[in-house]
Amino acid sequence: MPKIDLSINLCNIKLANPTILASGILGTTKALLKRVVENGVGAVTIKSVSTEPREGHKNPTVITFEGGMLNAVGYSNPGVDAAAIEFASIEDVGAPVIASVIGTQKEDFVQVINRLSKSKFSAIEIPLSCPHTPGFGMLAEQGTPQATFDITSAVRKVTKLPLFVKISPNIPEICTVAKAAEDAGADAITAVNSMGPGMVINIEAQKPVLSFKVGGVTGDALRPIAIRCVYDIYKAVKIPIIGVGGISTGRHAIEMIMAGASAIGIGTGIYYRGIDVFKKVCEEMTQWMQENGFYSINSIVGIAHD
Amino acid sequence: MIEQPIMVRIFDITKESPGVKTLFFKSKLNFEPGQFIMVWIPLLDEKPFTISYFQEELAGISVLKKGLFTNALHNMKKGDKLGIRGPYGRGFSIPKTLNSCVVGGGIGMASLATLTERLGNVTIVQGTKTASEIIYRERFKNMNICTEDGSIGFKGTTVDLFAELLKKQSFQRVYACGPEKMMYRIFELCNSRYIECEVSLDRYIKCGFGVCGQCDCSGQRICIDGPVFPSNELSNMKDFGKTLILKNGKRAYC
Ligand SMILES: Cc1cc2nc3c(=O)[nH]c(=O)nc-3n(C[C@H](O)[C@H](O)[C@H](O)COP(=O)(O)OP(=O)(O)OC[C@H]3O[C@@H](n4cnc5c(N)ncnc54)[C@H](O)[C@@H]3O)c2cc1C
Ligand SMILES: Cc1cc2nc3c(=O)[nH]c(=O)nc-3n(C[C@H](O)[C@H](O)[C@H](O)COP(=O)(O)O)c2cc1C
Numbered sequence: 001m002p003k004i005d006l007s008i009n010l011c012n013i014k015l016a017n018p019t020i021l022a023s024g025i026l027g028t029t030k031a032l033l034k035r036v037v038e039n040g041v042g043a044v045t046i047k048s049v050s051t052e053p054r055e056g057h058k059n060p061t062v063i064t065f066e067g068g069m070l071n072a073v074g075y076s077n078p079g080v081d082a083a084a085i086e087f088a089s090i091e092d093v094g095a096p097v098i099a100s101v102i103g104t105q106k107e108d109f110v111q112v113i114n115r116l117s118k119s120k121f122s123a124i125e126i127p128l129s130c131p132h133t134p135g136f137g138m139l140a141e142q143g144t145p146q147a148t149f150d151i152t153s154a155v156r157k158v159t160k161l162p163l164f165v166k167i168s169p170n171i172p173e174i175c176t177v178a179k180a181a182e183d184a185g186a187d188a189i190t191a192v193n194s195m196g197p198g199m200v201i202n203i204e205a206q207k208p209v210l211s212f213k214v215g216g217v218t219g220d221a222l223r224p225i226a227i228r229c230v231y232d233i234y235k236a237v238k239i240p241i242i243g244v245g246g247i248s249t250g251r252h253a254i255e256m257i258m259a260g261a262s263a264i265g266i267g268t269g270i271y272y273r274g275i276d277v278f279k280k281v282c283e284e285m286t287q288w289m290q291e292n293g294f295y296s297i298n299s300i301v302g303i304a305h306d
Numbered sequence: 307m308i309e310q311p312i313m314v315r316i317f318d319i320t321k322e323s324p325g326v327k328t329l330f331f332k333s334k335l336n337f338e339p340g341q342f343i344m345v346w347i348p349l350l351d352e353k354p355f356t357i358s359y360f361q362e363e364l365a366g367i368s369v370l371k372k373g374l375f376t377n378a379l380h381n382m383k384k385g386d387k388l389g390i391r392g393p394y395g396r397g398f399s400i401p402k403t404l405n406s407c408v409v410g411g412g413i414g415m416a417s418l419a420t421l422t423e424r425l426g427n428v429t430i431v432q433g434t435k436t437a438s439e440i441i442y443r444e445r446f447k448n449m450n451i452c453t454e455d456g457s458i459g460f461k462g463t464t465v466d467l468f469a470e471l472l473k474k475q476s477f478q479r480v481y482a483c484g485p486e487k488m489m490y491r492i493f494e495l496c497n498s499r500y501i502e503c504e505v506s507l508d509r510y511i512k513c514g515f516g517v518c519g520q521c522d523c524s525g526q527r528i529c530i531d532g533p534v535f536p537s538n539e540l541s542n543m544k545d546f547g548k549t550l551i552l553k554n555g556k557r558a559y560c
Contacts (some may be wrong), residue, residue, distance in 0.1 A: 078554055
């Protein structure tokens with residue numbers, strides 16, 4: 001029986017398996033990234049970095065509900081100068097590291113990428129899709145086809161690294177946005193960011209729980225939406241897709257890959273199953289592949305399509 | 307579990323010292339000494355506090371007045387509502403029969419209080435800057451007290467007093483909570499004498515359940531892997547006693 005091989009080649013980056021730590025979950029320090037690598041992940045993404053330090057929103061910033069998680073962290077990060085120090089010898093982490101870069105205008109993205117250029121990141125990801133931080137993403141109209149094209153083009157000019165554009169599940173014309181990113185030179189689409197925003201009200205306090213009142217919805221509730229987004233985008237673009245949203249088991253991962261993802265991101269899954277969710281997902285994928293006669297990830301990508 | 311605050315009414319308030327008040331509320335929390343809860347004041351903020359009293363469905367948090375949030379807690383009245391979620395984190399380990407010592411610096415004593423009760427026969431060291439800041443004097447009658455200005459008890463820090471005690475006796479386990487520099491020195495003293503030590507670390511906490519990465523200390527999440535860490539783990543945590551991470555993710559010295 002052929003050996004099952006979970007390794008993938010994503011835009012010429014070699015990953016031992018298709019799981020990727022999604023941005024904003026545990027990606028704050030090099031030590032935490034290392035810890036995630038020790039738990040079997042294929043690649044990791046750092047918490048998004050902006051030009052200046054940001055405190056983010058006040059607590060409560062992350063809560064859960066029956067169907068998943070609601071967060072409005074508000075892009076807290078130490079700013080690019082401190083991030084450049086934190087992630088200086090990033091190759092020590094032991095797996096490819098993706099730098100997530102944010103900005104309020106395209107010049108910011110360029111500035112952050114330039115200042116991180118001494119670190120050996122394997123790829124750049126630009127989320128144009130956060131639903132709960134004023135000045136960024138959806139609240140700054142960065143997710144329209146035109147803005148996506150403009151920002152991606154500007155970033156494309158300053159980096160040779162593989163460039164991933166992360167998009168929102170909220171937009172009806174999601175394929176047009178993905179296509180705009182591809183046309184502007186993106187090497188992959190990360191789909192999706194959190195959806196909504198949503199709100200949870202504490203009825204005894206008679207107030208919304210999150211301090212920002214609204215927050216992005218992730219986890220189980222997001223999965224069917226993320227699967228559909230990836231399925232649609234797969235038909236619209238030729239570049240690979242990193243499928244993110246509600247994945248916490250091997251079956252979820254296989255489902256996402258069948259929809260068209262070449263790799264899968266995991267965030268909220270860490271809450272559901274612990275920091276070793278990556279190891280668990282890989283074991284479950286391997287077992288499923290064994291039982292169903294698949295030997296490589298490539299042979300599963302997109303097979304749910306007609 | 308659903309990580310959302312549940313509203314509780316303040317049942318009683320006691321003054322522990324000029325700067326510290328304990329707020330009591332009814333709760334059926336399944337709580338272990340050393341764990342913490344996130345306390346929510348709607349529209350204001352949400353911050354971590356140890357449960358410092360826990361008996362028959364009545365729990366309490368002892369709050370040192372520091373900034374905006376703790377001031378707001380001090381201004382609350384009986385019957386006012388607070389949101390709480392948790393308990394979170396890994397607490398202290400409680401072996402059956404060990405000769406142990408708890409060392410509390412300042413409000414750090416709050417984290418050790420329910421542990422002290424659970425351990426029963428235990429040596430207690432509490433230190434503050436000055437006499438009026440000592441808490442729980444009625445609650446723990448035989449404390450070894452020290453103050454930096456010598457206004458009561460031994461004149462010096464908890465580290466000084468603990469080192470004095472070690473000249474006369476030894477312990478199988480030491481538990482410490484207080485300023486990080488203090489905890490680091492207690493940890494070193496214990497290491498040099500092969501005494502097991504557990505400390506409760508303090509970092510800026512956001513989510514409380516291990517996803518946001520804010521409270522990292524050398525790859526350990528204070529909120530879920532800690533806040534209590536034993537010596538063998540502390541030995542591998544380079545940031546312990548040295549650097550912490552501010553709310554905006556920047557590093558600062560402890
Ligand atoms: C696990 C744990 C248990 C704690 N238990 C107690 C306790 O029992 N009694 C007590 O009085 N205090 C306790 N604290 C500290 C308490 O959370 C802070 O004193 C409080 O958040 C200060 O808020 P503030 O707005 O009044 O002050 P600020 O002016 O905002 O801050 C004063 C100090 O508190 C720290 N702080 C502020 N927000 C947070 C946060 N979200 N997480 C961690 N630290 C923060 C700041 O870094 C600063 O050093 C505990 C902290 C931790 C991490
Ligand atoms: C607490 C939290 C913080 C996040 N922060 C970021 C961020 O800084 N940048 C980003 O691109 N996405 C961020 N996200 C979105 C995730 O990367 C991911 O797209 C989303 O959570 C969906 O995946 P999941 O269901 O596996 O969590 C965050 C999500 C959560 C839950």
